[in-house]
Amino acid sequence: MSSKKISIKDLSNALGVSVSTVSKALNGYPDVNPSTRKKVMKLAKELQYLPNQQAVNFRKKSSQIIGLVLPQINHFYFSKIVESIVELASEDNISVIVRPTFENLEKEKMALLELVKLNVDGILISLSDETRFPDHLIEISNLGIPIVEFDKISKLSPLDKVVTSDRDAAKKAVEHLISRGKKTIAHLRGSLLSQNSIDRFLGFKSAITDSGLTFEEELVIQVLPNNINESQRSFARLYKKRNDIDAVFAITDIAAIAAIRELKSQSIDVPSQVSVVGFSNWQISSLTTPRLTTIDQNAFEMARASYQKLSDNIKTKNNYTSREKETIFIKTDLIIRESS
Amino acid sequence: MSSKKISIKDLSNALGVSVSTVSKALNGYPDVNPSTRKKVMKLAKELQYLPNQQAVNFRKKSSQIIGLVLPQINHFYFSKIVESIVELASEDNISVIVRPTFENLEKEKMALLELVKLNVDGILISLSDETRFPDHLIEISNLGIPIVEFDKISKLSPLDKVVTSDRDAAKKAVEHLISRGKKTIAHLRGSLLSQNSIDRFLGFKSAITDSGLTFEEELVIQVLPNNINESQRSFARLYKKRNDIDAVFAITDIAAIAAIRELKSQSIDVPSQVSVVGFSNWQISSLTTPRLTTIDQNAFEMARASYQKLSDNIKTKNNYTSREKETIFIKTDLIIRESS
Numbered sequence: 001m002s003s004k005k006i007s008i009k010d011l012s013n014a015l016g017v018s019v020s021t022v023s024k025a026l027n028g029y030p031d032v033n034p035s036t037r038k039k040v041m042k043l044a045k046e047l048q049y050l051p052n053q054q055a056v057n058f059r060k061k062s063s064q065i066i067g068l069v070l071p072q073i074n075h076f077y078f079s080k081i082v083e084s085i086v087e088l089a090s091e092d093n094i095s096v097i098v099r100p101t102f103e104n105l106e107k108e109k110m111a112l113l114e115l116v117k118l119n120v121d122g123i124l125i126s127l128s129d130e131t132r133f134p135d136h137l138i139e140i141s142n143l144g145i146p147i148v149e150f151d152k153i154s155k156l157s158p159l160d161k162v163v164t165s166d167r168d169a170a171k172k173a174v175e176h177l178i179s180r181g182k183k184t185i186a187h188l189r190g191s192l193l194s195q196n197s198i199d200r201f202l203g204f205k206s207a208i209t210d211s212g213l214t215f216e217e218e219l220v221i222q223v224l225p226n227n228i229n230e231s232q233r234s235f236a237r238l239y240k241k242r243n244d245i246d247a248v249f250a251i252t253d254i255a256a257i258a259a260i261r262e263l264k265s266q267s268i269d270v271p272s273q274v275s276v277v278g279f280s281n282w283q284i285s286s287l288t289t290p291r292l293t294t295i296d297q298n299a300f301e302m303a304r305a306s307y308q309k310l311s312d313n314i315k316t317k318n319n320y321t322s323r324e325k326e327t328i329f330i331k332t333d334l335i336i337r338e339s340s
Numbered sequence: 341m342s343s344k345k346i347s348i349k350d351l352s353n354a355l356g357v358s359v360s361t362v363s364k365a366l367n368g369y370p371d372v373n374p375s376t377r378k379k380v381m382k383l384a385k386e387l388q389y390l391p392n393q394q395a396v397n398f399r400k401k402s403s404q405i406i407g408l409v410l411p412q413i414n415h416f417y418f419s420k421i422v423e424s425i426v427e428l429a430s431e432d433n434i435s436v437i438v439r440p441t442f443e444n445l446e447k448e449k450m451a452l453l454e455l456v457k458l459n460v461d462g463i464l465i466s467l468s469d470e471t472r473f474p475d476h477l478i479e480i481s482n483l484g485i486p487i488v489e490f491d492k493i494s495k496l497s498p499l500d501k502v503v504t505s506d507r508d509a510a511k512k513a514v515e516h517l518i519s520r521g522k523k524t525i526a527h528l529r530g531s532l533l534s535q536n537s538i539d540r541f542l543g544f545k546s547a548i549t550d551s552g553l554t555f556e557e558e559l560v561i562q563v564l565p566n567n568i569n570e571s572q573r574s575f576a577r578l579y580k581k582r583n584d585i586d587a588v589f590a591i592t593d594i595a596a597i598a599a600i601r602e603l604k605s606q607s608i609d610v611p612s613q614v615s616v617v618g619f620s621n622w623q624i625s626s627l628t629t630p631r632l633t634t635i636d637q638n639a640f641e642m643a644r645a646s647y648q649k650l651s652d653n654i655k656t657k658n659n660y661t662s663r664e665k666e667t668i669f670i671k672t673d674l675i676i677r678e679s680s
Contacts, residue, residue, distance in 0.1 A: 065437075065458075070424065077420035083412065083440050084422050089501060090451075095437045099430065111430075118405075118435060131395075226628060259626055264629065285625045287568060287597055289604065 006049040014047075015039055026143065041139070064309040066310065068098045068117035069108060069326035070126040071152065076282040077299050078126070081151075085124065086304030092311070103161070105130040112140055122310045127154060129194065134159070146313035146320050150306040155195065160313065161327045162306045166196050167293045169332035170203025171210075173277045175291070176334055178211050182247035182275055185213075188255045190225040197225075200251055200279065218242065222259070222311050223249045231258035239263075246274055247340070253278035253285045253294055260288065260339060283331075290338035302330045328331060342519035346389040354387075355379055366483065368581070379594065381479065406437045406456035406650065409448060410466040416622040418466070419490075419637050424643030425464065432651070434461070445470040452480055462486035462650045467494060469534060474499070486653035486660050487611075493572035495535065500653065501667045502646045506536050509635045510543025511550075514516040514589050515619045516674055518551050522587035525553075526578060528546055528595045530565040540591055540619065558582065563598070565591045571598035579603075586614055593618035593625045593634055600628065600679065604664040621673075642670045646673075 005291030008026070012019045017036060025032045028216045028311060032040075041048075068085055072078050097118065099111035108128050115123055125137065125270035134157030140147050141159060150162040169225060175234050177185055187204045201220065208215045221238050223231040231250075239245060250256035256278030260270050266273055270290055278285055281296035305328050348366070352359045357376060365372045365380035374381075383389075407426055407505075410419050422642035426436045437458065439451035448468050455463055462485060465477065474497030480487050481499060490502040517525055528545045530537030541560065548555045561578050563571040575598060577583060590596035596618030600610050608614055610630055617627055645668050653660050 073413070073426065074416070074420040074423045076414070076416075076600040079422075081415045082419075082422070082438070086413065086438055086440060087442075090439065091452070095452070095454065097435045098422070098426055098438055102427075104570060114430070114433070114435070254627075261629070284627055285630070287594075287624055289601070289629065 006044075006047045009041055010047070012268070014043060041142075047204060053140060055076040055233045061228065062121050062314075063119045064093060065095045065097060065118060066314075067111070067118070067120045067122050067123040068096050068125075069101060069115070069123065070098075070145050071101055071103050073098065074098050076284075077280060077297060080299035081126075081303045081306075084300045088304060088307045096301060101128045103129040106168050109136050109276070112136055116140065116145065117142065118144070122305050122314045124148050124310055126151040128152075128193050129191070132193075140228050141320075144317065144320065146310055146317060148306055148310045150302060150312065153195065158325055159310050160300060160325050162309060163295050163327065163329060164302065164332060165329040166199035167203040167206075168329075169279070169297075169334075170178045170200040171207045172203075172332070172334050173279065173293075173295055174204050174207035176336065177210070177247040177275055177277060177340060178207065178213065180247075180271075180340060183213060183251060184219070184242070185247040186219045186221070186235075186242070186245045188223045188225075188231060188235060188248065188259065189220055190222070192222070192250045196208075197251060200337060204249055219245070223251070223255050225253050225323070228254050228258045229256040232262045233295055239266075248274060248276045250276065253280045253282045253292060256292055256294070256339070257284065257288055259289070260292075271338065271340050277340050281335055285335075286337070288339075293337045293340035294335050296333040296335050298330050298332060305330060342350075346384075348386045350387070351383055351389060354383060371513060371539060381482075394422050394567050402461050402654075403459045404433060405435045405458060405460050405570070406654075407451070407460045407463040408436050408465075408617070409441060409451045409455070409463065409469055410438075411441055411443050413438065413440050416624075417620060417637060420467070420639035421466075421643045421646075424640045425647050428644060428647045441468040443469040449476050452476055456480065456483065456485065460485070462488070462654045463492060464488050464646050464650055465604045466491040468492075469502070470638065473532075474511045477619065479541075481660075484660065486656065486657060487648055488646055488650045488653065490642060493535065498665055500665050502649060503667065503669060504536075504637050504642065505669040506539035506544040507546075508618070508669075509637075509674075510540040510589070511547045512543075512672070512674050513633075513635055514544050514547035515551070516676065517587040517589065517615055517617060517680060518547065518553065520611075520680060521616060523553060524559070524584050525587040525589060526559045526574060526575075526585045527560070528565075528571060528588065528590040529560055530562065530591045532562070532611060535591060537591060543669060544589055559585070563591070563595050566594050566605050568594050568598045568601070571595040574600045575599045579606075588614060588616045590616065590618050593620045596632055596634070596679070597624065597628055598631070600632075611678065612680050619680050621675055626677070628679075633677045633680035634675050636673040636675050638672060644671060 008022050012022045020332050022040050027035040070078050091095050101108040134154040137157050148160045152163045189201045223234045248259045256276050263270050263274050276291050276292040281294045285292035285294045347363050352362045360434040362380050365377040365489040409420050429436050435600045441448040477497050488500045493501045529541045563574045596616050601618050603610055603614050618632050623635045625632035625634045
């Protein structure tokens with residue numbers, strides 16, 4: 001029993017705002033002036049107010065609801081994750097409120113606030129492309145609400161995370177091409193800022209250099225990973241310059257199909273002249289001609305590990321904020337089909 | 341003021357079970373013995389107890405949550421519907437709890453009970469393949485909980501419904517083939533019990549007979565609409581018998597792609613020798629070679645109309661059960677690409 005515990009009342013007195021405003025600010029309610037919220041959070045931190053424990057006390061008992069925030073639902077990988085998490089949660093009599101952000105940071109913040117308002121027991125989140133800083137996640141965590149990031153995460157946040165081992169997966173895909181005797185391998189990469197894109201590029205690069213091949217900057221081009229026409233045009237430009245390319249590793253199945261389409265239009269045989277490997281194992285990859293070699297991201301395993309981690313955090317909530325955070329890696333599978 | 345209103349207490353006395361059991365049974369709580377529930381519901385009906393109005397009074401004020409029950413989430417059409425409904429609801433500050441049934445009737449019933457327990461304001465439901473009778477939906481409706489069926493509906497239920505005009509859509513697709521000069525048109529249909537499959541078949545048949553062509557039973561075969569390999573084998577058997585077929589109308593894009601794959605493997609040109617039209621406009625349909633002509637089902641419009649109908653029902657809840665029910669038809673678009 002060292003010093004006296006700081007109370008909501010102390011914060012209220014110190015700041016000259018009502019107890020209910022302080023409580024609302026700490027609990028993340030949206031109807032609090034943002035600058036007031038900031039002042040409350042700052043002072044709470046300075047005075048070492050224990051927001052988590054207090055917040056836990058404020059919050060009603062378990063709602064048996066968790067929140068799931070992610071970029072999209074109408075997407076092969078994410079819809080599988082939503083379906084799996086909902087199913088796993090229902091076995092525990094937990095309901096799931098799903099909120100897509102459409103890659104928009106403001107929508108992501110609003111979704112989190114609304115979930116807090118609904119008194120959810122915990123939150124699973126995959127970040128929008130626009131999200132650079134994890135402040136809004138940390139705020140949730142400071143309220144004592146367990147939160148786990150999955151798939152699209154921020155390297156800057158001190159939270160539990162579940163991620164695909166993108167780098168290993170990409171390396172495995174490119175090593176497969178090298179084992180088929182391919183030597184001039186192009187890489188269609190995504191955004192320079194997206195962590196998935198960075199990691200897949202690094203995996204590509206290390207497979208090339210580790211095997212003694214020369215890494216050529218020119219063979220790496222940026223595409224819009226989910227836009228088949230743009231990806232095809234970009235690949236066409238590259239292939240015009242470098243028709244010695246004998247293999248392509250693409251960041252997504254769509255980009256891979258774009259490359260195949262361009263090669264076919266030039267009567268280049270896939271895989272004998274140019275092999276192509278994609279990434280994601282979407283349903284389409286088994287329906288194309290030739291069927292696509294790709295990386296399966298194990299959506300179910302991603303869902304299972306993320307839900308399990310959140311579930312554990314909810315059960316051990318009292319020491320949730322003080323605990324060491326963990327990053328779990330989900331293994332991928334190389335699915336070898338006809339395109340390589 | 342005619343006869344005395346029947347109360348929960350009357351039901352409780354008549355059946356010799358506690359008031360809380362009667363109330364729980366009427367409110368669909370799962371912790372009531374099923375045979376007790378049946379007895380309560382039966383007597384309530386016989387005595388013309390007004391379950392809806394009473395149930396409305398029992399239930400707490402608006403939870404700002406609606407339930408969405410549907411066969412799958414990891415599915416191009418349904419994931420678009422989930423995403424659209426969640427987005428539309430969030431504009432009204434309504435959260436959505438999604439429950440997939442995986443085409444299983446028991447899961448569908450459990451999902452409904454759990455949603456009742458969560459005190460949802462209303463429910464949107466697309467039925468499982470196993471669901472033949474709508475009793476469990478009527479029970480929900482009798483509790484005064486607004487419920488709207490969409491896409492996969494029961495013709496037997498007296499509820500509001502939003503459906504694709506499958507019959508018109510199929511007719512439009514087949515008329516398009518006829519306008520291209522096709523005369524021997526095969527139809528790959530789905531289950532004999534599924535309403536979608538029945539309606540698409542009827543649309544096919546009426547396009548054939550209305551245009552003066554002869555309807556040949558032999559040209560209609562049943563396939564597993566989402567299984568590409570089985571669909572390809574079934575179509576191969578048909579085409580072996582009837583290689584005078586000059587067009588195919590398939591119940592899904594997958595079945596259409598299966599037919600194209602088989603035709604390509606026999607070096608039959610699509611569309612000049614055999615034209616192929618699918619149904620659904622999944623993402624894959626624009627990625628195949630040749631790109632697929634198909635029917636776009638307007639998932640967003642289905643979501644919008646369903647959500648709007650439910651929202652209206654929630655607002656006018658007091659006269660919800662006594663109101664005439666309505667069926668809304670969602671128009672489809674024929675997307676003409678390279679396969680026809």
